[in-house]
Amino acid sequence: MTDRILRTLRRLGVVAALLALAMPVRAQRLLVPMDDAQTDHLKAYGLTYNTIKTGMPAEWLLNYRGGAFLLPDTPELRKRAALDGIAIEPVNDAQLAEIRREMAGGNMEAVPLEKAPRIAVYTPRDAQPWDDAVTLALNYAGIDFTPVYDDEVERGDLSKFDWLHLHHEDFTGQFNKFNLGYRDAPWFRALVATSADAARRLGFANVPALKKDVAEHIRQFVDRGGFLFAMCGATETLELAIAGHSVDIAGDFADGTPMDPDGDAKMDWSRALAFHNAHLEHSPYVNSMSDIDGHQVNVPGRRQPLGTFTLFNFSAKFDPVPSMLVQDHRSVISDFYGVTTSFTKATLKPGDVVLATEEGASWVKYIHGDYGKGTWTYLGGHDPEDPQHAIGNPPTELSLHRNSPGYRLILNNVLFPAARKKPLKT
Amino acid sequence: MPRVVHAQEEPPEVMRALDLESASRFREAALLFKHALDAKPTPGALLGLERVYAELRISDSLLPTLDSLIARDPREGLYRSVKLRTLQLLGRQAALRGAFEEWVAATPRDASPYREYARVLIQLGQPSAADSIVRRASAALGGSGQMEYETAQLRAAEGQWEASAESWRRALVTAPQLAAAAAYALAPTPAASRDRIRQILCSPPVDAGSRRAAAELALNWGDATGAWEALRVLAPDSAAATAWTEFGERALAEERYAVARDALASALRVRSSPDLALEAATAALKAGSPTAVFSLAPLSMASDSTHAAVRFVPLHVAALAALGRGAEAETLVKRFDRWFAPGTRTAVAKLLASAWVRSGDLNRAREALSSAGSDADSSDAAGWLALYEGRLGDARVLMRGVREPGPELAVALGIVARTRGDSAPVLGNAFLTLARGDSAGAATRFTEAATEHAEAAPAILLVAARIDAARGAEPDALALWQRIVGAYGDSPEAAESELEWARLLRRRGDRAGAIAHLEHLILNAPDSALLPQARRELELAKGTVPSP
Numbered sequence: 001m002t003d004r005i006l007r008t009l010r011r012l013g014v015v016a017a018l019l020a021l022a023m024p025v026r027a028q029r030l031l032v033p034m035d036d037a038q039t040d041h042l043k044a045y046g047l048t049y050n051t052i053k054t055g056m057p058a059e060w061l062l063n064y065r066g067g068a069f070l071l072p073d074t075p076e077l078r079k080r081a082a083l084d085g086i087a088i089e090p091v092n093d094a095q096l097a098e099i100r101r102e103m104a105g106g107n108m109e110a111v112p113l114e115k116a117p118r119i120a121v122y123t124p125r126d127a128q129p130w131d132d133a134v135t136l137a138l139n140y141a142g143i144d145f146t147p148v149y150d151d152e153v154e155r156g157d158l159s160k161f162d163w164l165h166l167h168h169e170d171f172t173g174q175f176n177k178f179n180l181g182y183r184d185a186p187w188f189r190a191l192v193a194t195s196a197d198a199a200r201r202l203g204f205a206n207v208p209a210l211k212k213d214v215a216e217h218i219r220q221f222v223d224r225g226g227f228l229f230a231m232c233g234a235t236e237t238l239e240l241a242i243a244g245h246s247v248d249i250a251g252d253f254a255d256g257t258p259m260d261p262d263g264d265a266k267m268d269w270s271r272a273l274a275f276h277n278a279h280l281e282h283s284p285y286v287n288s289m290s291d292i293d294g295h296q297v298n299v300p301g302r303r304q305p306l307g308t309f310t311l312f313n314f315s316a317k318f319d320p321v322p323s324m325l326v327q328d329h330r331s332v333i334s335d336f337y338g339v340t341t342s343f344t345k346a347t348l349k350p351g352d353v354v355l356a357t358e359e360g361a362s363w364v365k366y367i368h369g370d371y372g373k374g375t376w377t378y379l380g381g382h383d384p385e386d387p388q389h390a391i392g393n394p395p396t397e398l399s400l401h402r403n404s405p406g407y408r409l410i411l412n413n414v415l416f417p418a419a420r421k422k423p424l425k426t
Numbered sequence: 427m428p429r430v431v432h433a434q435e436e437p438p439e440v441m442r443a444l445d446l447e448s449a450s451r452f453r454e455a456a457l458l459f460k461h462a463l464d465a466k467p468t469p470g471a472l473l474g475l476e477r478v479y480a481e482l483r484i485s486d487s488l489l490p491t492l493d494s495l496i497a498r499d500p501r502e503g504l505y506r507s508v509k510l511r512t513l514q515l516l517g518r519q520a521a522l523r524g525a526f527e528e529w530v531a532a533t534p535r536d537a538s539p540y541r542e543y544a545r546v547l548i549q550l551g552q553p554s555a556a557d558s559i560v561r562r563a564s565a566a567l568g569g570s571g572q573m574e575y576e577t578a579q580l581r582a583a584e585g586q587w588e589a590s591a592e593s594w595r596r597a598l599v600t601a602p603q604l605a606a607a608a609a610y611a612l613a614p615t616p617a618a619s620r621d622r623i624r625q626i627l628c629s630p631p632v633d634a635g636s637r638r639a640a641a642e643l644a645l646n647w648g649d650a651t652g653a654w655e656a657l658r659v660l661a662p663d664s665a666a667a668t669a670w671t672e673f674g675e676r677a678l679a680e681e682r683y684a685v686a687r688d689a690l691a692s693a694l695r696v697r698s699s700p701d702l703a704l705e706a707a708t709a710a711l712k713a714g715s716p717t718a719v720f721s722l723a724p725l726s727m728a729s730d731s732t733h734a735a736v737r738f739v740p741l742h743v744a745a746l747a748a749l750g751r752g753a754e755a756e757t758l759v760k761r762f763d764r765w766f767a768p769g770t771r772t773a774v775a776k777l778l779a780s781a782w783v784r785s786g787d788l789n790r791a792r793e794a795l796s797s798a799g800s801d802a803d804s805s806d807a808a809g810w811l812a813l814y815e816g817r818l819g820d821a822r823v824l825m826r827g828v829r830e831p832g833p834e835l836a837v838a839l840g841i842v843a844r845t846r847g848d849s850a851p852v853l854g855n856a857f858l859t860l861a862r863g864d865s866a867g868a869a870t871r872f873t874e875a876a877t878e879h880a881e882a883a884p885a886i887l888l889v890a891a892r893i894d895a896a897r898g899a900e901p902d903a904l905a906l907w908q909r910i911v912g913a914y915g916d917s918p919e920a921a922e923s924e925l926e927w928a929r930l931l932r933r934r935g936d937r938a939g940a941i942a943h944l945e946h947l948i949l950n951a952p953d954s955a956l957l958p959q960a961r962r963e964l965e966l967a968k969g970t971v972p973s974p
Contacts, residue, residue: 083948085961139970181554185586287554300547300555301519388551391585394616399962399971 029096030073030081031089035066035329040402043084044069045411046141051077052418053116060324060419062316063108064099067327067412070110084142085402109316111324117162117227117417119145122153122169122218122234126194131395132167133231133383137410140398150198153214158221163417166234168339168382170289171215171241173208174254176233176339177287177298182391208250215241222273223372229413233339235378236292240280243272251284258284269349273371274378278347293380294363295341306335306387309356309365311409324416325368325377326355330405335365337389338382343367356409366409377413384409436470437462443474452478460491467495469504476508485515500532507542514546522546526559530566537563537572544576553583571596575604582611587619591626595636602635609642620647624656632659638669645673650682654689667696678705683713691722700727700737707741716745735765743774747781750862752790755781776807783861788815806835814861816854818842837889844882852878853886860893869893869902884914888923895926904930921947921954925963932967940967 032044048069051058059070071077073090081088091099103110121135125147138145145165148157158164170176175191182188195207204210219242222228230238240249244267248260259282260266269276281288287298296302311326311333335341335358342363348354349369355377356366368377382389384406385396401407443458459475462468472495479485492509499505506529513522522543529539540563547556557580563573574597581590594608608627615623620643627640637656644653657673660666674689690706700723707723710716719741728734739762746755755778766774775794782791788811795808809824822842828835838857845853856871872890876883891906907923907930914920928943944964948957965971 079949082952083945083961083964140965142968142970181557181584182586184589185584285558298552298554300550300552301523303519303550303552390551390553390583393585393614395972397971399965 028073028093029091030071030077031065031091031099032069032071032081033065033087033089034068034327034408037087037089038066038329038403039087040085041329041408042137042141042398042402042404042411044086045408045415046143047071047077047080047084047086048113049116049141049143049415049418050080052113058113058418060111060113060327060415061099061103061108062111062320062323062327063106064103064110066329067324069113070096107313107316109320109323111320111419113415113418115418117414118160119143119163119165119414120148120158120161121145121165121167122149123147123167124149124194126190131383132165133396133407134165134167134229134410136383136396136398137407138414141411143414150202150210150214153217154202156217158217158226159224161226163227163229163414164218164221166218166228166230166238168232169211169234169237170339171211171234171237172244172254172289173206173211173241173250174289175207177251177284177289178391179253180285180287206250206255208248208255212241212245216245219271219273219371222374222376225373227374227413227417228273228376229379229410230376231338231379231410232382233289235274235343235380236289236340239272239275239292240267240278240289243267243269243275243278244280245271249280253284272349273376274349274352274367274369275343275347276349289340290347292343292347293340294344294361295337295380297337297339297341304341304363306337306341307358307361308332308334309358311356311366312354320419321375321416322353322355322368324419325366325409325412327412328405328408329403333384333405333409334387336381336384336387336406338380340380342380343378379409379413436468437466439465440468440470440474444470447474447478450481452481456482463491463495467499472504472508476512480515485512488512503533503536503538506532506539510542510546514550535567537567540566540573541576544573544580548576548579548583551583553580556580557584575601578608579611582614587612587615588622588626591623594639595626595629595633598635598639599633602633602638605635605638606642608635608639609646612639612643613646615643617647624652628656632661634660634665634669638673641669641673645676645680645682650677650680650685653677654685657689658692662692662696664696667693671697671702674709675705678709678712681712683709684715687713687715687718691718694722698727700729700733703727704737704741707745711741711745711748714748716748719745731762732765735762736767736770739766740770740774740777743777743781747777747784750781750784750786752778752781752785752787756790756794772805776805779807779811780861783811783814783858784863786858786862788858810838810857810861813838813842814854814858816849816851818845818850818853819848841882841885841889844885845879846881850875850879856886865893865897866899869897869899873906884910884917884919884923887914888919891923891926900930915950918954921951921956921960924951925956925960928960928963928967932963937967937969 032047034041034044038044048058048071051071056072061068061070078088100110121132123132123135146161178188199207199210202210204213215238218228218238244263246268247263247266248257249263250259252258259280261282263280275292278290278292280290288296295304311328311331314323314326316323342365344363348364348367351369353368354364355368357364366379368375383396385401385404386393398407439458439462443455443462446455446458456475456478459471459478462471463475475491476488479488489512492505492512495505496509506525509525510522513525526539526543533539540559544556544559547559560573560577560580574593578590578593578597581593591612594612598604598608612623624640624644627636637660640656641653644656653673657669660669670689670693674686674693677686677689686709687706690702690709694702694706703723707719710718710722723738723741725734725738725742728738739758742758743755746758759774759778775797778794779791782788782794791811795811806825806828809821809828812820812824825835825839825842852871853875856868856875859871860868869890872886872893876886879886887906887910891903894903894906904927907927910917910923911920911927924943924947928940928947931943932940941964944960944967947960948964966973
């Protein structure tokens with residue numbers, strides 16, 4: 001009878017922590033379902049992250065119930081889940097054994113999560129007229145992070161962190177070419193002024209020179225074993241800044257000199273993480289950096305419409321890392337624009353792992369790869385729940401999107417470094 | 427060379443096509459529109475063909491027709507703008523740009539091509555490109571004066587709110603009908619910039635279009651008083667009366683009664699009419715200024731006694747009731763009694779009873795209900811009277827049969843249902859004190875009644891707390907919430923009390939205290955209907971979601 005009620009409640013999506021709290025006897029484990037039974041997918045990541053941060057063990061059950069988590073059954077975790085409205089299901093040893101039997105027979109794998117990564121987000125101190133989906137997600141999920149910017153990077157502080165996120169930054173130092181539409185906007189003038197001050201203070205001739213050096217620090221961070229997750233324009237411009245380390249790739253409005261007309265030929269793509277053979281956009285009047293982005297949202301005549309992208313299915317037992325990155329309760333997700341929305345297939349390096357793509361399109365959405373001792377992951381677009389995001393729009397209210405499949409991709413990236421120490425089978 | 431003819435000259439064929447279009451017979455309509463266009467180009471025929479081709483999803487078929495019309499009359503703006511729209515619809519960006527350039531070449535001193543193309547680019551979400559068109563227009567036309575509307579839209583699309591407001595301010599001087607468009611475009615302005623937007627739109631000299639936009643914006647941003655301040659300075663003429671009436675009616679619908687009263691009263695001074703007078707008086711009554719009812723809607727405005735009895739007298743009796751002037755209300759009711767319909771008589775009797783209640787004379791109140799017949803005497807008003815007199819048994823029976831339940835009744839029923847016995851004079855007196863408008867006294871009486879009725883104490887105390895909170899006596903309300911949470915922690919009222927307590931702490935800046943109470947509430951009342959509100963408050967207190 002009780003089982004039937006529980007099944008019914010689960011179908012209704014309300015097997016919540018409240019039920020667990022009401023149960024007087026502690027089970028051995030708490031299962032955090034990540035399928036449609038979950039009431040707050042985003043906070044479930046925070047619960048798991050903070051579990052391992054306090055030294056308790058956790059497991060990520062790849063491909064089992066939407067990528068569920070298995071946590072110890074403690075009063076504190078039950079309380080946290082109840083407060084955050086996270087659905088949990090107590091499981092005893094017998095139930096757990098059944099789960100493991102089921103997983104052994106399918107494309108599923110249990111990955112131990114051992115150490116919470118130390119998280120840094122590259123973001124300026126002063127508020128900008130756009131929001132960063134990752135900081136929104138981290139704040140909402142209750143995952144602590146440290147903001148870093150040019151001063152900290154130049155000081156070598158990246159070595160203090162395991163995981164680094166980049167979002168809207170233009171590492172070519174051209175301010176995303178916002179001068180084309182916002183040259184008189186107070187926020188744009190302030191951005192240019194503070195960036196120029198920072199360049200002078202840190203001993204660089206101009207902003208492009210500073211940003212190139214910051215990009216080089218980030219490249220070295222990954223090379224030494226760091227985890228990099230980038231979205232939006234930071235993906236494309238980081239690559240351009242790294243490959244164009246010795247080339248003038250900035251327009252004259254940014255550094256006082258025009259771009260090198262032979263810039264394309266001088267780019268050193270062997271230094272780049274994800275892309276090669278891309279072509280620079282030489283016109284200062286075209287709001288695009290290169291042909292890496294497939295959607296070209298700010299270029300009349302080139303702008304491509306939004307579609308949907310599909311997450312690839314990987315072997316959980318043999319490819320646990322890409323499997324972790326695509327854990328989701330939806331496999332087809334609506335696309336969303338950003339300064340860089342997608343990545344053209346023609347510019348991908350041969351070793352890149354494509355995690356999500358749009359069927360029939362010449363671009364992909366979500367990619368991953370190794371570089372040196374570290375890894376990088378790029379997700380195109382600005383905000384998964386604000387597909388047409390424009391400058392000045394209010395930030396996304398994540399309590400209204402607690403089951404967002406797009407935001408889950410971001411939080412997969414936060415958690416997967418915790419599993420790194422498990423020996424990989426490939 | 428044939429020129430496009432005026433709309434009023436539409437031939438019968440076009441009129442027949444419009445009928446077919448209205449009947450969703452698009453193919454037949456298309457044939458007629460096309461035939462009419464070939465015979466004699468008119469705006470109705472061209473625009474009709476554009477619409478029905480779009481319905482049939484064959485908009486590309488319009489292009490050859492347009493090219494032919496343009497070849498015959500290259501300077502006709504209608505053909506050019508329809509072509510831009512069609513190419514936009516078809517997503518042919520390169521051709522769109524080409525059509526714009528051809529239009530500019532045909533009419534180099536005309537602002538229309540720049541305007542139309544900039545609008546298209548804004549709609550396509552390409553503000554940078556639109557900006558370059560606006561700048562090009564300024565250079566070509568010798569200034570941006572003819573592009574203010576497009577500039578305003580563009581700056582808003584770019585999030586340059588102040589620049590947008592400046593352009594709107596200039597555009598609205600000559601095009602006040604764009605006030606609603608301005609308000610719509612500027613509505614997303616972040617809170618920090620809104621004062622500046624208001625200043626720009628309300629800068630001297632006073633201009634009706636800008637003021638209407640400012641008022642609309644202020645109302646959208648929840649500042650009803652500011653909205654009326656923007657409008658009230660208009661010179662009292664016919665246009666102002668229209669603006670005041672529209673604003674007042676919207677404010678009335680949104681239950682912003684004080685500004686609705688002021689706006690409608692101002693309009694009434696310019697344009698006197700019984701309907702407007704009744705609206706203004708209704709707003710005044712709901713705004714808590716019953717005395718104004720008599721001057722805004724005097725009985726003399728009614729066309730005859732029946733009209734007065736149906737529309738004016740109920741309002742006057744309600745105003746007298748609110749003022750506790752039972753004797754005057756009774757005289758008025760008697761004077762118009764023979765013109766009342768039965769339903770009106772019952773309604774007026776209830777109002778009269780409430781007038782006597784307000785003045786503290788429950789006997790006269792009962793008489794008023796009895797004299798109006800059995801309907802009035804067995805109504806919710808009779809139930810309330812029984813409750814005021816402490817006759818709980820009668821109150822239970824009468825109140826359960828109420829046809830129009832409201833929040834006050836739900837609260838009273840909740841308490842009556844939980845209170846044992848058939849007599850409760852102290853509790854009745856508390857409700858009576860509240861009905862008489864003495865909120866401070868009522869809060870005290872309810873607190874006393876809670877001691878008398880321990881079985882319903884948390885519900886009664888919560889009523890007292892709500893009254894204290896509503897009258898701004900936060901310390902008194904807080905003491906009651908604390909008492910409910912402390913002494914009646916298992917009661918249904920404990921959750922609401924703790925939620926309100928936490929909200930108060932958050933407003934006072936005590937985030938830690940608010941978080942502690944919200945967590946306690948969520949963990950201890952997991953079945954409460956208030957849980958979503960509590961979680962939302964917890965997010966706000968922790969700062970994990972942006973403050974609204």
